[in-house]
Amino acid sequence: MTLSKRIQGLALSAAALLALGACTTDDGDSAVVEGDAAEPETEAVSTDVTGEGQTITFWHAMGGDLGLAVDQLVDRFNETNELDITVVSEFQGTYDDAITKLRSASLGNLEADVVQIYDIGSRYMLDSGYVVPMQDFIDSEGYDISQIEPNIAAYYTVNDDLYSMPFNSSTPVLYYNVDMFEEAGVDGPPESLSEIEDMHDALVNEGGADMPIALTIYGWFVEQFTAKQGLDLVNNGNGRDDVATEVSFMDNDAMINILEEWYALYESGAAPNVGREGGIPEFVSGQAAMTLASTASLSSILNEVDGSFEVGTAYLPAVKEGDDGGVSIGGASLWALESGNDEKEQASWEFIKFLISPEIQADWASSTGYFPITTAAHEEDVFKENIENFPQFQTAIDQLHESSAESQGAFLSVFPEARQIIENEIENMLNGVATPEEAAEEMAAQINSAIENYNLINTPE
Structure with a gap:
């Protein structure tokens, strides 16, 4: 990755940036952009990098019990990944706090490698020019994204390219x-x-x-x-x-x-x-x-x-x-940020892949109430048991599946x-x-x- 795209972000107006901090939300809205809408350029990720031995920083906006659940996932990744990658989890406060701190940091050095951004901050992230689209990693690796719930994946897709990875999604x-x-x-x-x-x-x-x-x-x-x-x-x-x-x-x-x-x-x-x-x-x-x-x-x-x-x-x-x-779904997604270091960016991708794996998504959904973003998670025993214990959650799944791309907001x-x-x-x-x-x-x-x-x-x- 180059740092040139980050310069685009400096053109954002002060008024528009302040608008992003106007309200706090747990769930929200975003959509697919097609046709002539502006979009960041995508470029291939080098296949020669592995991310081995890297330390990356993950900014999130999950407090309370949700924050504990996030930290448990981070600890699990740190203990089990075979590439000796270390993720440092940092709670940023509300979604608004996280994006405000990101804006400030972008003017100097980006202090995070992966950041959780609420859905209605997606337009800002695309305009900023300092993200590494998920599609770059997907294309480089040949990663199969068919496992991701179609209505959730489309939510963060621009002209057929997935720019951020859904993480905590809800309706x-x-x-x-x-x-x-x-x-x-x-x-x-x-x-x-x-x-x-x-x-x-x-x-x-x-x-x-x-x-x-x-x-x-x-x-x-x-x-x-x-x-x-x-x-x-x-x-x-x-x-x-x-x-x-x-x-x-x-x-x-x-x-x-x-x-x-x-x-x-x-x-x-x-x-x-x-x-x-x-x-x-x-x-x-x-x-x-x-x-x-x-x-x-x-x-x-x-x-x-x-x-x-x-x-x-x-x-x-x-x-x-x-x-x-x-x-339409609400919640937030995970964005990989440019660092000028391909190894760190690859480490971010390895961490994100871990978070969306069926086993982890089943555990995450069962402990938080968010949707599992991967369809395979529905086959995990822990998720089946959760639906059996809390059948009210099936309503949300059925409602999501009966909605369509036209309802994305x-x-x-x-x-x-x-x-x-x-x-x-x-x-x-x-x-x-x-x-x-x-x-x-x-x-x-x-x-x-x-x-x-x-x-x-x-x-x-």
Whole structure:
């Protein structure tokens, strides 16, 4: 690898860089870019290097129990790899903290060799010019990527080249209190948002719920509801055919559809305003009959409920009955960074291969609730046992498999800022400051301005 591509990253505007730190997320969105969209150049990795004896640094954003799980994987690699490669694991804080530190380091020396970046940071990583695409290693080695879940692999693919390796992937699901539904005589979870309002009286009066659903104000859910409608968030093929220049959710009514349904639920009392931190707390305490959350939240939800009621899972509800879209994955992926040292870069690849091996992915998925990104992991005993013990997780797998490439979501340079804008305007709507129409219009105006500012300085050649 050469260091020349890293220079491209210095052209990123300060405003665009600050936008990437605008919000913190556990799950998010990204997509495939095709056609004329800008992409980094790929080049072959030397086949003469092995990475033997190298020490590499891995930056990650997994805290708490997830961080312990990551450290266990790192220790396992260090103890078992036959090339005497040593990985130093360094926790960076939130996803936003990790990418902020990476930006600062890139101006001098990159202090990491492998970095975990959330999905909505993918556009920044591609624009930065200091990554080694996974495809370089794959082509050099003839590595078989058919084992990777197609809908997950495509998520991080640009013009048929895989640029980062998926690691912790998830989708949103509906969590519901089975006991409350049975007490209320409600036959199964809702398939659309409008059905939630229909269940309101029964769940409250007969089921004992304070509220039918606790809806977290979270931009990721808005993106998912857009995909569920089969509609685009931004123009130019949702930012895949070419760089997005403006939102499309006003022209196709995707946003107004979401906001009108959300506001109707709020106004009827079916979905009170629980803010950005609510949702799961109201559900696990038995106040709400339902909530939306990541599949990765399953373990913690079950632990907090602690058997006080039966937890069920269902597909993300459609916005309106008849919507035929799907869901897109969230989470983060692993990026290999250029160092000017082919041996270190090869060592990074060896570590990444270890992390996506079927055995490791089965262990990782079973201990965290994230998807195993390799299909072969489903055949591992530990994963089979996990599904048997926690059948709720099968819902997420089925939902992923029933979705398609068209549901992968937007590819957007200012995604973190866009999420913040969306969340702010939903709060304004629920607080009576704006109507659904006014909130949607303000979202469009602010996001379009952010996109324009970014593209003025980062126009692809």
